[in-house]
Amino acid sequence: MSVHTDERPDPGLPAGEPPAARPTPRRRVLPSPVSGQELVLLGVIVVLWIVLAFATPAFFTAGSIQPLLVATAPIALVGIGMTIVIITGGIDVSVGAAIMVCAVLTAKLLVDAGLSLLPAVLVSMAVGAVLGLVNGVLIAYGRVHAIIITFGTANLFQWLGLQIFASKTVNGIPQTFDVFGRGVAGRTFGVPHAFLITVVIAALAWWYLRHTAGGRHFYAIGGDANAARLAGIRVQRRVLLAYVITGVLVGLGACFTIAQGTSTLDQSVGSGKELAVIAAVVIGGTSIMGGRGSVLGTLLGALLVQTVSSGVTQLGWNSNLSDLFVGVFIIIAVGADLLRERARRAR
Amino acid sequence: MSTTTPTVSEPATPSPRPSRTEGPLGSRLLRAVLTQRIVLLAILIVVVLVTFMVMDAGDYLTAPYDPDYLAAALINAVPLAMLGLAELLVILSGRGGIDLSVGAIVSLAGMVFGFMYGEWGWPLWIAIIATTAFGALCGALNGFLVSYIGFPALIATLATFYAFKSLAIVINSQRPISTPPIQDLFSISRSVELPVIGRELPNIPLGIFTLLLPTVIVVWLVLARTTYGRRLFAIGTNDVAARWAGLPVRDTRFKAYLYAGAISGLVAVVTVAQFASARPDAGVSGSGMALPAITIAVLGGVAITGGIGRVSGVVLATLLIVWLNAGILLAFVGNEGSQYQLLALGVVLVFAALLNGLTNRRFTGAR
Amino acid sequence: MTPEDPSPADDPAPDAPGVVRLAMTGITKRFGAVRAIREADLTVHAGEVHALVGENGAGKSTMIKIISGAVAADTGRIEFEGAEVSIGSTTDAMALGIATVYQEPQLFPELTVAENIFIGRELRTGGRVDWSGQNSRVVELLQLLGLPERYATVPVGTLSIAEQQQVSIAKALAGDARVLILDEPSAILTDAEIEVLFTVVRRLTASGVSVIYISHRLDELFRIAQRVTVMRDGRTIGTHPIEELTVRSIAELMVGGILSAARGERTVPDGDPVLVLDGLTRTGRFHDVDVQVRRGEIVALYGLVGSGVSEIAACIYGMDQATAGSVRLDGRAIAPRTPQQAQRLGIALLPANRKVEGMFSFQSIAFNVSSGHLTLLSRFGLWMDRARERSVARDLITRLAVKTPSERQAIGAMSGGNAQKVVLARQLVERPQVLVLAEPTQGVDVGAKEEIHRIITELAEQGSAVLVVTSDLPEALRIADRLQVVRGGTTTVEFGPDATQVDVLAAAAGAVDEEGHAA
Amino acid sequence: SKKNEDAAGGGATSAASSAASSAATSGGGSSSEKVKVAFVPKLQGVPYFEAMNTGGQEAAAALGNVEWLYQGPTQADAAAQADIVRSFIQQQVDTLIVAPNDPDSMAPLLQQAKDAGIHVATSDTDAPTSVREVFVNQASAQGIGEGLTDALLDAMGGSGKYAIVSCGQTAENLNSWIEVQKAYTAEQYPDAEIVDIVYAGEDQARATQQATDLMNAHPDLTGLVGECTSSAPGVAQAVRDAGRIGQVFTVGLGTPQSMKPYLADGSSSASILWDVENLGYLTAWAGAQLAQDQSFEATNDVSDTLDAVEYDDATKTLLLGPALAITAENVDQFSY
Numbered sequence A: 001m002s003v004h005t006d007e008r009p010d011p012g013l014p015a016g017e018p019p020a021a022r023p024t025p026r027r028r029v030l031p032s033p034v035s036g037q038e039l040v041l042l043g044v045i046v047v048l049w050i051v052l053a054f055a056t057p058a059f060f061t062a063g064s065i066q067p068l069l070v071a072t073a074p075i076a077l078v079g080i081g082m083t084i085v086i087i088t089g090g091i092d093v094s095v096g097a098a099i100m101v102c103a104v105l106t107a108k109l110l111v112d113a114g115l116s117l118l119p120a121v122l123v124s125m126a127v128g129a130v131l132g133l134v135n136g137v138l139i140a141y142g143r144v145h146a147i148i149i150t151f152g153t154a155n156l157f158q159w160l161g162l163q164i165f166a167s168k169t170v171n172g173i174p175q176t177f178d179v180f181g182r183g184v185a186g187r188t189f190g191v192p193h194a195f196l197i198t199v200v201i202a203a204l205a206w207w208y209l210r211h212t213a214g215g216r217h218f219y220a221i222g223g224d225a226n227a228a229r230l231a232g233i234r235v236q237r238r239v240l241l242a243y244v245i246t247g248v249l250v251g252l253g254a255c256f257t258i259a260q261g262t263s264t265l266d267q268s269v270g271s272g273k274e275l276a277v278i279a280a281v282v283i284g285g286t287s288i289m290g291g292r293g294s295v296l297g298t299l300l301g302a303l304l305v306q307t308v309s310s311g312v313t314q315l316g317w318n319s320n321l322s323d324l325f326v327g328v329f330i331i332i333a334v335g336a337d338l339l340r341e342r343a344r345r346a347r
Numbered sequence B: 001m002s003t004t005t006p007t008v009s010e011p012a013t014p015s016p017r018p019s020r021t022e023g024p025l026g027s028r029l030l031r032a033v034l035t036q037r038i039v040l041l042a043i044l045i046v047v048v049l050v051t052f053m054v055m056d057a058g059d060y061l062t063a064p065y066d067p068d069y070l071a072a073a074l075i076n077a078v079p080l081a082m083l084g085l086a087e088l089l090v091i092l093s094g095r096g097g098i099d100l101s102v103g104a105i106v107s108l109a110g111m112v113f114g115f116m117y118g119e120w121g122w123p124l125w126i127a128i129i130a131t132t133a134f135g136a137l138c139g140a141l142n143g144f145l146v147s148y149i150g151f152p153a154l155i156a157t158l159a160t161f162y163a164f165k166s167l168a169i170v171i172n173s174q175r176p177i178s179t180p181p182i183q184d185l186f187s188i189s190r191s192v193e194l195p196v197i198g199r200e201l202p203n204i205p206l207g208i209f210t211l212l213l214p215t216v217i218v219v220w221l222v223l224a225r226t227t228y229g230r231r232l233f234a235i236g237t238n239d240v241a242a243r244w245a246g247l248p249v250r251d252t253r254f255k256a257y258l259y260a261g262a263i264s265g266l267v268a269v270v271t272v273a274q275f276a277s278a279r280p281d282a283g284v285s286g287s288g289m290a291l292p293a294i295t296i297a298v299l300g301g302v303a304i305t306g307g308i309g310r311v312s313g314v315v316l317a318t319l320l321i322v323w324l325n326a327g328i329l330l331a332f333v334g335n336e337g338s339q340y341q342l343l344a345l346g347v348v349l350v351f352a353a354l355l356n357g358l359t360n361r362r363f364t365g366a367r
Numbered sequence C: 001m002t003p004e005d006p007s008p009a010d011d012p013a014p015d016a017p018g019v020v021r022l023a024m025t026g027i028t029k030r031f032g033a034v035r036a037i038r039e040a041d042l043t044v045h046a047g048e049v050h051a052l053v054g055e056n057g058a059g060k061s062t063m064i065k066i067i068s069g070a071v072a073a074d075t076g077r078i079e080f081e082g083a084e085v086s087i088g089s090t091t092d093a094m095a096l097g098i099a100t101v102y103q104e105p106q107l108f109p110e111l112t113v114a115e116n117i118f119i120g121r122e123l124r125t126g127g128r129v130d131w132s133g134q135n136s137r138v139v140e141l142l143q144l145l146g147l148p149e150r151y152a153t154v155p156v157g158t159l160s161i162a163e164q165q166q167v168s169i170a171k172a173l174a175g176d177a178r179v180l181i182l183d184e185p186s187a188i189l190t191d192a193e194i195e196v197l198f199t200v201v202r203r204l205t206a207s208g209v210s211v212i213y214i215s216h217r218l219d220e221l222f223r224i225a226q227r228v229t230v231m232r233d234g235r236t237i238g239t240h241p242i243e244e245l246t247v248r249s250i251a252e253l254m255v256g257g258i259l260s261a262a263r264g265e266r267t268v269p270d271g272d273p274v275l276v277l278d279g280l281t282r283t284g285r286f287h288d289v290d291v292q293v294r295r296g297e298i299v300a301l302y303g304l305v306g307s308g309v310s311e312i313a314a315c316i317y318g319m320d321q322a323t324a325g326s327v328r329l330d331g332r333a334i335a336p337r338t339p340q341q342a343q344r345l346g347i348a349l350l351p352a353n354r355k356v357e358g359m360f361s362f363q364s365i366a367f368n369v370s371s372g373h374l375t376l377l378s379r380f381g382l383w384m385d386r387a388r389e390r391s392v393a394r395d396l397i398t399r400l401a402v403k404t405p406s407e408r409q410a411i412g413a414m415s416g417g418n419a420q421k422v423v424l425a426r427q428l429v430e431r432p433q434v435l436v437l438a439e440p441t442q443g444v445d446v447g448a449k450e451e452i453h454r455i456i457t458e459l460a461e462q463g464s465a466v467l468v469v470t471s472d473l474p475e476a477l478r479i480a481d482r483l484q485v486v487r488g489g490t491t492t493v494e495f496g497p498d499a500t501q502v503d504v505l506a507a508a509a510g511a512v513d514e515e516g517h518a519a
Numbered sequence D: 001s002k003k004n005e006d007a008a009g010g011g012a013t014s015a016a017s018s019a020a021s022s023a024a025t026s027g028g029g030s031s032s033e034k035v036k037v038a039f040v041p042k043l044q045g046v047p048y049f050e051a052m053n054t055g056g057q058e059a060a061a062a063l064g065n066v067e068w069l070y071q072g073p074t075q076a077d078a079a080a081q082a083d084i085v086r087s088f089i090q091q092q093v094d095t096l097i098v099a100p101n102d103p104d105s106m107a108p109l110l111q112q113a114k115d116a117g118i119h120v121a122t123s124d125t126d127a128p129t130s131v132r133e134v135f136v137n138q139a140s141a142q143g144i145g146e147g148l149t150d151a152l153l154d155a156m157g158g159s160g161k162y163a164i165v166s167c168g169q170t171a172e173n174l175n176s177w178i179e180v181q182k183a184y185t186a187e188q189y190p191d192a193e194i195v196d197i198v199y200a201g202e203d204q205a206r207a208t209q210q211a212t213d214l215m216n217a218h219p220d221l222t223g224l225v226g227e228c229t230s231s232a233p234g235v236a237q238a239v240r241d242a243g244r245i246g247q248v249f250t251v252g253l254g255t256p257q258s259m260k261p262y263l264a265d266g267s268s269s270a271s272i273l274w275d276v277e278n279l280g281y282l283t284a285w286a287g288a289q290l291a292q293d294q295s296f297e298a299t300n301d302v303s304d305t306l307d308a309v310e311y312d313d314a315t316k317t318l319l320l321g322p323a324l325a326i327t328a329e330n331v332d333q334f335s336y
Ligand SMILES: Nc1ncnc2c1ncn2[C@@H]1O[C@H](COP(=O)(O)OP(=O)(O)OP(=O)(O)O)[C@@H](O)[C@H]1O
Pocket: B364, B365, B366, C031, C032, C034, C035, C036, C054, C055, C056, C057, C058, C059, C060, C061, C062, C063, C103, C413, C414, C415, C416, C417, C443, C445
């Protein structure tokens, strides 16, 4: 919100100038496909990778990068949904608990009912959608701030997950989900499928958010929900959709989590993931106030966090320090964005 | 102030204070319940107490739900309510104010306290003051990032959460400090009999009097009676207007985080005493202390957008949750007990929020 | 949305003037305890400009929000082109061809102008937004409103408030409106921009569009409106052809009484100037501003919005810093770096944008008044003196005739004029040596305006030096002892109390030069 | 407490006679004729403690006069555990047994319980500074640390570099085992070296990731230890994923069923554990003994399978027995 009311983009050009009667010039317009923040992140990641490659020769090998991408995938994937939610001015702190519900249910079905890949993924996504729907309905129609509702539903989902666990771990999960990133079957051109799928979904989301009316409406709602309503946007449905999308991605992310884990699933699954996801989103330059953000940044944010924590272990430093570095990199990445923004304002 | 003179004198006749609501008492009460969080919480507390006492009388509980038990359960209220107040301060300050790092500060400041009191043998009161100051320092870092640099609070405190948490663990190579002086500290969290009337009442955990009550009173005074409180509400409500009104916006917001850090430092002392050891993960183990504290603040009616919130709401929300949880443990045997605590907290949060959300709209006509 | 067959009797063309386009009868609306609209009726003809006037809080905005679907009426009947309709949402209204420019711009700062204009009804090609199609249509609209076409792809947040207002208008024009509602569109527009707007409105009405026009600038109604409906206390108290009315008679209908005469005689004490701006410059915003205000004097800085006037005020108040020139207070050069410093020097400022810069909306009147004077209303700057705070608030409520049951009422629930008085009250808690008022009566009804002018005059008489920064010329002429015109970012011509509207307007538009000087 | 005084009239150590003694007590309902033994695990829902619960229930059924109460927190958190302990104090159970998340913080609570007339004990993890009357120890730290080291170096051929993936940074017993491993490795296997110790929390995926990072950081690494029940399968999974079964060997403290697939394909060489259900049985039995003010003998005949449980009077410790190596061969003997 600017204090100066008449901040013109170009004060030199008087407003009332007679318009030229020529056709619309085609020029590259403002929302460039890649934001400055994304470039900064890309730069930081590249530099980190180069540093790590020199410091530990093993870093730049498939055996090191592949697990890194596998570990990034679920955070980035759920982060895509979270990005949309945050763009609308909301937040979802229940994703960790929702991952738990989807994961345990799916794992049980894999073990007990011997579900095959596709039905299992669909069930997980459907369950996630239902959980997202619960959040969405409460937030959109209850008109309560999202953080309050999702704090509440986080507890509810966790209870639900624990009920399904029934005080037992799920043992002997079959290798149905290995196709998401385990072994040769889990990779195409060396890229783990979980990451590949995440990238494809991120690309679709990017296009959707940028080029469709529905996508733009998320931004409008985050900018000013009341104005959006007056403009005829069905705000409640859109908001609902944002949480359902997140839920669906949580469902898929839960499958990635199972794929990434061992053949045993215990009730710690998903715990603390909400903070990791939110960290990825905000590092990626999405404004927590709503109205601005991109899934590309989220993808890079998730990659950065994973690189940092992996890097600390691989460098042989005290692994307890990795969180310290994550904190420092959050400050650096977001601080760079702030400074650029400030410089832009000053101009 | 030499160049200005007050022009205003006392009004000739004080205008009678008009009643804020119309209608008969019954509907006024209903309206208060529906729109005012404090009233709602008070009623919920009564409902919880009555329900469990009735269940107790009917022998449905595994143990008596009596005043002694309720008083003993209050020991949990101390850190929870204090951190709830810390969150109240920062959330009030607006611009998406929130502090995810309070739990990590509790861990780190607790370790610092462990060193000072447990290892270096500093006098207790100096160690407490130094720990509070250390907490304030951590809070000041948050405040600096948020207020002076312009970081969104969620991001700044997420970053410091990670950083403090990590430092707390490496500072003593992930070992807790539990030397004899620290172990003896448990005495300050024991239950005591109140003087004079104490015989009729259950013994209350000492921490309630030594730390929680003073903190509650101080925060309440600061918010309701001091100029700082006014400034905080002002910047939380509209910080652009606050700037035009000549209020020191940055300084005020900075201090909110600093005070929250100081309270977290005090909670570190409470926690060390309560657990008779300074644990590097005291404030971040499990789901950590920050999320419950935010939950308490939000349940207490603090508006996440800033500018609205009351100390009494936070205190009542804490009592509700603590007594509800204590009752649930007696009502369910086995693992179910702790699980139902989650369910209950979730339901109460969603219910309270929805009720207020829906009825506020109903009564104010907003769409 | 084609209407039913219109009245069978004389079956005129549906767009011909005189045909009823919109008829509202028996409309009521309550907001909690507030009865915003009581049994109001409104009939709008095809092809007319129908003005809706009334004091602040009379219910004008609520009335048009009911038409546009932003608010649902409690009771009442709406007929559109002869058929009863129920407008449950803004979408319903838009489908009927009702387009609205709300009082507060409803725009999305992060989105581009083009996107804002088409938001909610984007042009599409195969699932995606047709950016080029939208952009070319937007360029037409921008040309129509005299805005640079490159604005199409600029984020709205980077435009000035006036430009944003014009974007709102463009947005309303983008659809094929049958009824266009303009809620105080002119409040923040410059005269040139208003002229463009009127041209557009005339063109629209000529093609049969009905326009509902809300404004507190009563004089402009005579240039644009055909009929006027007056509202008072939520009621519509009559509709008159404009020919039957004068500014005075409208104003009297609005307040339900007789207005006092214009400017009273005032004598300004002699003496050295208290506030002197000498060659004040802020690069890129304004330059070489020279102003002097004496004790007890009211000086108006009149300039069109965007001419730099508001920045001059911000500079005196320490919100911005000058890059050259000086500000002198009582002969001493000052350069406040923050509003606190300015206040300590005895400078008070009423900000221009009430909602954003002035109000703490869900706080009480007392809170709103006392903030900014916490040192005075406290002991040792620490403890609030609550009794004093209350009495100060009550006193100011009485003095400024703020309509409220209690000083504990939240300011956010008050009408614009009353809220403005409360924000003004804040500047009066301590009598300032220099009082800067930016657009003191913007969006305020005539009655309240009158009172605010009286208060300003009183303050001057008590010895304050008053600088009024305004784009409302009648206001400037009415209260100022001297008037300086700001044009192109600098002070140009100065007028005395006898200046006429014509002179000043001409000067502001650049016609007259130095000889325009008066006494 | 009143109940304990009543129960104190009981006779010999056997279950039958204690049942007789409690039958002799005057009391109201049938439940009050039994002694209440409550056990608070570190965390509910994990196979380890749930297996202890199973064992405790078996003991209650076998002993006849014991009501076994089991309630655990949903997070491995000292504060949440304290609430449950408090509720058991309120219930006036006869014996309260805790597996403390934080031994130091449990000490004052156990004191409170004792003041309320409740017998207190620890199991699985000790609170050495507390007033507990007995600690039911599964195996000595020495036994576990050495067992892990021997099993791993057996697979590694007695030499090479290995790393440890531990869990909670502050878990006292895990850290004590690590100390033993360090010392024992240095002393017994001079050609072996511990290159790194990392902490994954209770997160299997994190353990997997960290094990992978360790293998990348140390290409010559040939061994990994998963120090707790969540990191044991985690490190094995990492080796399996990296396709280095037979090159990198892992051992850990994994519960049998969760380790089964890894033991089968050789990504895990062995899991060092003990019979957890028996540990639960012994815990319940010890609780009943305390409730009835029975003292422990140097060797105790607890049940058919636990016929010679040693009691060390100096440390007041009951020892279940030596650690057990669970391998592909014997894994199916365990149902948890
Ligand atoms: N959302 C709302 N909630 C409560 N009261 C409202 C709301 N909107 C309007 N009001 C009240 O309804 C009355 C009519 O307000 P409205 O905005 O229609 O007045 P107006 O004629 O447009 O005034 P102005 O000239 O100041 O814009 C006022 O008393 C106002 O306080």
